[in-house]
Amino acid sequence: MFTGLVEALGTVEAIVADGPGTRLTIRAADIAAQLSPGESVAVNGACLTVVDRDDATFSFQAGPETLARTNIGILKAGHRVNLERSLRVGDRLGGHLVQGHVDGVGLIAERRPDGEWLTMCFSCSPDLTVEMVSKGSVAVDGVSLTLVDVNSDRFSVALIPHTLSMTTLGYKQPGEAVNLETDVLGKYVVKYLRNRSIPGTNSL
Numbered sequence: 439m440f441t442g443l444v445e446a447l448g449t450v451e452a453i454v455a456d457g458p459g460t461r462l463t464i465r466a467a468d469i470a471a472q473l474s475p476g477e478s479v480a481v482n483g484a485c486l487t488v489v490d491r492d493d494a495t496f497s498f499q500a501g502p503e504t505l506a507r508t509n510i511g512i513l514k515a516g517h518r519v520n521l522e523r524s525l526r527v528g529d530r531l532g533g534h535l536v537q538g539h540v541d542g543v544g545l546i547a548e549r550r551p552d553g554e555w556l557t558m559c560f561s562c563s564p565d566l567t568v569e570m571v572s573k574g575s576v577a578v579d580g581v582s583l584t585l586v587d588v589n590s591d592r593f594s595v596a597l598i599p600h601t602l603s604m605t606t607l608g609y610k611q612p613g614e615a616v617n618l619e620t621d622v623l624g625k626y627v628v629k630y631l632r633n634r635s636i637p638g639t640n641s642l
Contacts, residue, residue: 442582
């Protein structure tokens with residue numbers, strides 16, 4: 439479980455084929471020394487397990503499902519990624535509850551600067567927007583954000599200067615892919631209501 443508050447920006451050091459998946463090595467000296475094999479880290483919002491580390495880098499194994507359903511599969515050496523270690527019991531929950539289970543990939547549709555602030559619009563599947571509401575929460579590349587407008591296949595968020603400087607959203611451009619995770623509460627509400635609409639379905 440995560441909060442959507444990015445702790446550090448890491449740089450992809452290497453990507454190597456590993457069976458049906460890949461081995462991803464990231465350089466982020468600020469947190470590498472604090473990690474141990476077996477720990478969970480959100481990489482662009484996707485929960486991955488640390489399999490090895492040294493003082494400056496750490497590695498993950500990403501399987502076919504992760505590569506197909508997230509933007510982890512299109513990363514290249516030199517790309518920067520958002521990083522967050524898993525939430526501990528007793529930690530402050532400054533963002534919202536993020537599972538690290540990416541629901542789908544969206545595309546940046548528009549950047550609208552307003553001084554040092556920015557409104558960013560994204561396009562995505564209607565299957566995702568049905569789980570979103572204005573003023574609700576969404577995780578974009580692992581960043582906890584508040585939704586502004588939500589349409590059938592598009593939504594927007596307002597980014598403050600701090601978010602722009604501390605996450606990959608500060609430099610990503612229209613057309614680039616982002617990982618999306620909708621609010622877990624929205625998922626259950628939508629599932630419950632869909633089940634109620636199907637005759638003979640037990641919604642409990």
